Amino acid sequence: MKHGMRRHLARFLTVPHWILCAMVVVLLAGAGGVMPQAARAEQPLRWAADASADVPYTFHDLNDQSRLTGFEYDLMQSLGEHIHIPLQFVQNDWDGLIPGLQRGLYEMVICGIEITPEHAEGIDFSAPYYVTSERIVVRRNGPALSGLEALNGHVVGTIKATQAERILANHPQVQVRTYDEETNVFMDLVNGRTDAVLIDGPIAQYYGATNPDLQVVGEPIGTVSYGIAFAKGKSAALREQVNTALEAMKKDGSLHRILTRWNLWTPQMARWSEDVSAPAIEPTSWNDYVAALHGASGWHAKLVRYASFVPLLAKGAVLTLLVSLCAMVLAVGLGLTLALLRLYGPAPLATLSSFYVEVVRGTPLLIQILLIFYGLPQCGLNLTPFVAGVLALGLNYAAYEAENYRAGLQSVARGQMEAALALNMTHVQALRYVVVPQAFRLVMPVMTNDFISLLKDSSLVSVITLTELTQTYIRLSSTYFDYFGTGLMVGGAYLLLGLPFVRLARMAEKKLSQPHIRRR
């Protein structure tokens, strides 16, 4: 409570500064002739990060999962005040952050992205807002490896596609192991699967230094600069505006204050920003984080924490269920159409149908999801994440359902069709009233199977910004370093989602199959 008040006060104190800066920005913007930006002022500027576990950049407050926090989050709030445009946060998976930028889902990405020539080929960067180094983290009771040379011959973990990975690549004697998630890097270090971790300073501090089993050792290595990312070649005016604001934040001390609160103001930052002042600010945010991290020990605290997960898991479960149900409806409809076309349609359509099945079945679902969400906009078709997710899953499962139904239709005796035709039904009527109903009863158990499988495959839609059950699990488990308890909870949630359908299908099967369990 006390901390919260102080933080509030600190923000309040910066008000006169940002009014000044905003005026400067407006003047500059006007002088630069970028009036279209002014028209956008009513529309919030959207920025994205992967807040699933990105301590200390942008993440969910440990004490209140519904609240976002982090030094980059605070920085963006301050930036918004400086450029006088309301900002809106968009959650996206790490792998989807840059594609989403190109797609125009948001205008900026800030997520500890290193400014490197390779990255600059795909995106435009703002001026750096933070400068740091790589640090070595080891187990306290493990081998003492205090320098880069000492890592030779050891297994060292780091995040993939980072400066640290490139440094390690230059030391062929080091066995490098790369990860997607920071938590996993440190989990393996604690568990002894790796001997050391080489990683960006802020991560080393928040994940390594806060763990009683680990310690940060040696001198900082190399230099890493973080920049805000913009869509390549599309945002020159906005970039200019942001750069001006960042410069202002450096000058007026707001950047310094934010970083100090997060205990991330380093001698390196002082040198880089030529700001040697030492404002009398407590590292309140850092203290909050450490307190929250160590606060919840003991089974009672754990139970309280788990109870607080329930609403989040429920929210994820609802989305999982909704996506799965809609996708299954699509899959059943399209699958049946494909199967009927293949069996009874005119030759070109039958060929097309089997071609569809082969192509869709033969390519990974993940690629299809990414293609539909990020690829189609290049052809002018911009779908919302939910629609894209349902579409991708539905189109994919339709291929499997089609084959399923084809088998079912073919196993309905030929005489059934003939009897229907002889009764003066048309082919279509015969299919609709005689053949298809029988085929459906036959494929019911397989369909149940497919639906359960779809329920679980729906976790893949987390790559297109949908926070469903699995994504919620990743977020919670990696925020609290608790894979086991949270994992059991999420596993239970999936089971609970699937069970009613298994039951329902079994009931339907029983009811439907009794008259014709013996087939001729």
Next chain:
Amino acid sequence: MLDAQDIHKSFGDGAILGGVSLQVRKGELVSIIGPSGCGKSTFLRCLNFLEIPDRGIINALGVTIARDGGPWRRADEQMAHRLRTHVGMVFQSFNLFPHLNVLDNVLLAPRIVKGGTSPSERDEAMVLLEKVGLGRVAQRYPVSLSGGQQQRAAIARALAMRPEIMLYDEPTSALDPIVAEEVLGVMRTLDDEGMTQIVVTHDMRFAQVASDTIVYMDGGHIIESGPPETLCVNPADDRTRRFLRTVL
């Protein structure tokens, strides 16, 4: 009533029918007999276009469909559909719809083809089921019926479309003689009521007793035909004589 002229049909390289012609008068009961593989079932199935003849003309109930070896077109299918309006068919393996109970089996086609369902249709269906002796099992599913009951249900199902001609493709071959008698009894009743019926059968006793005309087929041709008294007692052709000797 029904006039089939010079019907040809082959599957792949094998010619099944080599020019079969048959005239059937109203109210006549025609039995087609012959050794297995002689083409009699194929011929019967050509009569309502479940099998599409390669060549030949079929004229029934004012619908004429001529085939000259060309492709089967949409318009042809529409004509065949019209023809089937008044032609019922009963199969060797009954082919009842297993997902529907007996009454719904009878009601399905009238509902779909004629559209809508009136209470009177239901009553008529029950009358038909009573007629074939199945009034008590109307709510049961086909799988729980005996073979004889199933075949009688199939006849009731065909009758529900008010056909003027009934085709039977070996209706009693899957039944033992006692059960078969139930089915044949129904067919005799229909004959008495003036139904035109064409029956492909192995049951010589039925053919002899119930038919107006017996047609003997062999090798995709009609060898001879005539009333049972003539054909069975004094056949003109050697092949007929040999066949009758083995089955009688």
